[in-house]
Amino acid sequence: VMAEKAGYKHFMLKEIYEQPRAIIDTIRGKYSLEEGEIYFGEVDYETIKDIEKITIVACGTSWHAGLVGKFYIENFAKIPVEVDIASEFRYRNPIATNKTLLIPISQSGETADTIAALRMSKKMGAKVVSICNVVGSTIARESDGVIYTHAGPEIGVASTKAFTTQLASLFLFALFLGQKKGVLEKSEIKSILNDLIQLPEKIEEVLKHDKQIEDIAKEFVRYKNFLYLGRHYNYPIALEGALKLKEISYIHAEGYPAGEMKHGPIALIDKEMPVFVLGTKSRVYDKILANVEEVKARDGIVISTVTKGDKDIISKSDYSFILPVTLEELTPFLNSIIIQLFAYHASNLLGLDVDQPRNLAKSVTVE
């Protein structure tokens, strides 16, 4: 068993460290930097060229990837996207037509609610291109096209490398759609790709924070509640940060889009509820800074991620992780590494079963 874990104490830790490799494998063969072009041989573009709307359905961590995917697709391809939790989608009266592209996202390809959402949409005439990690799984078999994430087998119940490879697939697919629709010029695609290919190295750099994250986790494992805040591209990462902590450390955590803080969660802020802020450089940086100030004004404790060179959020935070400079669109990847390692260390320090948390299953194949 130790051999399977390649010397790591848990599968989850191994899988966190595999992310640079997993992302390289996932994007390989899908682009040419010289040409400024994206390729998706697995998707028959002719059959989806007239779509007017994209619907993403997923559960759990895969749903969080879908939320980021909406930003990518709307930003790069200008196609409207709705994102729904599969168990909600299937029990409302969702609208899909032959002008709808459904994108189910699933690591396992066997999640019962996601399969049901796929089948319903197909009946209504939607085209289906799924993002999936398991070759030959039910979702892969029933889709018109499959974009495979090449994360490799994910054993830890809490998803890590499957998540960031889903993000990478969505990022490239959004660029592909933007290229096909003529929204993006070759030069823009080249410049974006240039940042994307540097991402694995930047993730390696973030992984070097491991010890610092463990030290900070030590200070915080006694707390009973956490709030995670992010905006725009990193709002879904705030949700994911809270989910990871809940799943494996059993510490209660809420993830919120930071702008919603004043509509409720701010009432909870005091010395007993640390606030984890995703504060990397972005178009909403000043807004996040204001949220940090609001937390500090109420004696809250702030743990933040910031971009190298940051002055404001870092000076107002109690603890910060300094991340490499990257394209704003790619900051969710770097922030993900921090929240994953934080949850991992919290769980490990508490002596819990990191890879097999109580009451949870790797794949929810029945309702």
Ligand code: G6P
């Ligand atoms: C379970 C797992 C999660 C996963 C979710 C969706 O809840 O514990 O890690 O995100 O199912 O699974 P899927 O295989 O469809 O991505």
